[in-house]
Amino acid sequence: MIKINQISKNYETVKALKNVSFTVDENELFGLIGSDGAGKTTLFRILTTLLLSNEGSATLNNINVKNDYKKVREIIGYMPGKFSLYQDLSVEENLNFFASVFNTTIEENYDLIADIYKQIEPFKTRIAGKLSGGMKQKLALSCALIHKPKILILDEPTTGVDAVSRMEFWQMLKRLQTKGITILVSTPYMDEAEMCDRVALIQNGEILSIDTPKGITNSFPYKLHAISADNKYQLIKDLRNHDNARTVFPFGNSVHFTTANNNLNEEELYNYLMTNNHTNISIIETTPNIEDCFMELMKPSRG
């Protein structure tokens, strides 16, 4: 269980974290979702005892990150965003090294990592620096797990990773969760929110919302329509020029549209688009996803 209580952190004049509070429950898979510079890494470095906050406090399984930092280090596994293994050691040597630091062996906790490590074991004599991105990620996760941590903290494990590998990584996390581990993971990919029990959305050092993915999407305050037509760029421009337009965001194969009076007259809009020479027009009401909600929540601070 992780308790974060009103944490603030400043770097000179930059306020990296502003009064951040949330709790991650025992055995929960919790996602911290935000773009680069939102404060995700700063928060994780504070929780993993690598950085001190200016204000506020945090505990991991009721152990204080400041006063009892050595004890905290024993119960956490941390995978930083930058690949931080020894590039000139082999796969097996890296894993052995991390095991020995925690006075354990690969054999002792093999069960926990077997699922992940098996995929890279054929390359165990290869130098870590020569592994592909996906293999590095699996090795780093194996190293973070080798001492059987109670809490796993993963900083952007899927950034820059292709769509399939991302899904596989989340399936690995789900399986780890069944082994009783509490998992806190950060990501800039909004679609990964769906894989978490609960998420916190963060921007500019502030938490925008904390809830289950469903809870967040259910609280979207506007009717949302997905609009498509053949000429997408022209469609975006024309929708922005519509009198009743509130937000116009391209979204995959359609454009997500909310209206100022929250009451879309479909026939009127259809005719408006027809007048502007659009073809294959489709207007359907749709349910918002996390990305819609994130954009809605971040709008006021956009200036």
Added chain:
Amino acid sequence: MNNRKVEIKAVNLTKKYGKFIANDKLNFEVYKGEIFGFLGANGAGKTTAIRILCGLSKPTSGDITVSGFDVYKQTEEIKKNIGYMSQKFSLYEDLTIAENIELYGGIYGLSRKFIKERTNHLLEKLQIMEHKNTLISSLPLGWKQKLAFSVAIFHEPRIVFLDEPTGGVDPITRRQFWDLIYEASSQGITVFVTTHYMDEAEYCDRVSIMVDGRIEALDTPAVLKETYKVSNMNDVFIRIARPDFIINNE
């Protein structure tokens, strides 16, 4: 689209490193003004191919022309006619906005007068005129990326290569970035883009998907979705890159 002008043509593009075949007989054409999505899993060989198309690396075999120039012999001409931007390499952090534009303009041999006029035009468009003399290092990531793209097309290239341009930015900035891509494309600049965001694959006119050094699929997003009988490009990507993977909602 077949009557459109071909801007990039690759016939049997092959690149080998020793025994390893990074690009295995790639065949594709990219048309003028098109937004061409170049997708693939990590390690599929995208970067290798892009380096060849940019004139930075020679292929092992194949006939490849970029804006009509040969990738074996005319790499200098190619470099003059393309723009390039990636997440890793874009602007000089310890120069100001104006200095970065001036530097790039100078490298491409543009006149001082042209650079000055276009700089003001660009700063107005991006609404950052008052930050003209701000160092790049102190700008938010989203601004940097929009500026980096604008700098990449400042010399009015025929093609711009974008290698994962939108990684890490917030969803609104990511969309503003695509506005710039659409605008460039509507002005006739050919856009060759890689991304890991599959919703962005939907914004492309056509998409190719690479697996283990080969192009496994190439078509419009609509046709690809129809062919693989799925509702979005994410699932198309999974079907092609990892056919044995079970998609969640099945």
